[in-house]
Amino acid sequence: MSNTNQPILEIRSLSHIYGEGTPFRHVALDNVNLKLYPGELVGLIGHTGSGKSTLIQHFNGLLRPTSGQVLLRGEDIFATKTATRNARFAVGLVMQYPEYQLFEDTVRKDIAFGPKNKGISGVELERVILEACDAVNLPRRLLDAPPFELSGGEKRRAAIAGIIAMEPEILILDEPTAGLDPKGREEILETITDYRKNTGKTVLFVSHSMDTVASVCDRILVMNRSHIAMDATPAEVFSHTQELLDMGLALPDLTDIFVYMQGKGLPISDPVYTMDYAVRKLTELISSEKEHYAE
Numbered sequence: 001m002s003n004t005n006q007p008i009l010e011i012r013s014l015s016h017i018y019g020e021g022t023p024f025r026h027v028a029l030d031n032v033n034l035k036l037y038p039g040e041l042v043g044l045i046g047h048t049g050s051g052k053s054t055l056i057q058h059f060n061g062l063l064r065p066t067s068g069q070v071l072l073r074g075e076d077i078f079a080t081k082t083a084t085r086n087a088r089f090a091v092g093l094v095m096q097y098p099e100y101q102l103f104e105d106t107v108r109k110d111i112a113f114g115p116k117n118k119g120i121s122g123v124e125l126e127r128v129i130l131e132a133c134d135a136v137n138l139p140r141r142l143l144d145a146p147p148f149e150l151s152g153g154e155k156r157r158a159a160i161a162g163i164i165a166m167e168p169e170i171l172i173l174d175e176p177t178a179g180l181d182p183k184g185r186e187e188i189l190e191t192i193t194d195y196r197k198n199t200g201k202t203v204l205f206v207s208h209s210m211d212t213v214a215s216v217c218d219r220i221l222v223m224n225r226s227h228i229a230m231d232a233t234p235a236e237v238f239s240h241t242q243e244l245l246d247m248g249l250a251l252p253d254l255t256d257i258f259v260y261m262q263g264k265g266l267p268i269s270d271p272v273y274t275m276d277y278a279v280r281k282l283t284e285l286i287s288s289e290k291e292h293y294a295e
Helices: 052-059 083-088 107-118 121-133 153-162 182-200 208-216 241-246 253-262 277-293
Strands: 009-018 026-036 041-046 068-072 091-094 172-174 202-207 218-224 229-234
Touching: 009 052, 026 052, 026 229, 041 052, 041 182, 041 208, 052 091, 052 172, 052 202, 068 083, 083 091, 091 153, 107 121, 107 153, 107 172, 121 153, 121 182, 153 172, 153 182, 182 202, 208 277, 253 277
Parallel strands: 041 202, 041 218, 091 172, 172 202
Antiparallel strands: 009 026, 009 068, 218 229
16 A cells, blocks of 8 residues: 555654553553554554554544644644544544444444434434445344344444444454454454445554454554554565564464475565465466476
């Protein structure tokens, strides 16, 4: 993804300290800088306690930085109450296990909650509800069902639809596949990638799964000890295998396999992190070997 555009969201020298002035003082974020650009699908990874969740809660003003700035299209989101309120709608944040926050007696009412707070009503409200429902592949017939009747994956999609219905410029998801079975995880990932593709919106998701971010992201941010340790393409990030391991992060399964095979003499030097790339490199290697023996 090209970064020729102006950033839609920029974090400047941001620090966040919990318990300042107490014996429990903890620096959760330390002078973090990053930029998100229109249309990107970005993964944010890091070990537990690295600062990921604290960081994303600054993006829409849920947390105020101890120092530094959060700029949405160049405007400090804490400059005025209006700027902060606008950021809450412009940056849609889906927290971990969002289905636990479903509380209305129908799915339709839950999806409508955010847009109604934004001031949307009438025909326009129905439009955003239906479009959000379609965006997450949730059957419209479920709109009038009680949320507790839905499956785990359907509840997750309904909760995400409630954020999408506010039509945010940036969608942020914290561990969107956590707790789901393999089929549910695949459906949620497909929902996220389709949403970005169909809307052109910026998407950032936090994940512990290296396989997940490797397979769908344009760019990966790696957090370690309250800092952004890496900010690069998947190929660049996964070329630093030892550094990732030193940070306590597991490699994608496919990368792990190929690192082992490379150690045994497999003549492929590039980092391998997707199945398509693995197939292509192995096919090239087999073709090369066939030509060699044919000579």
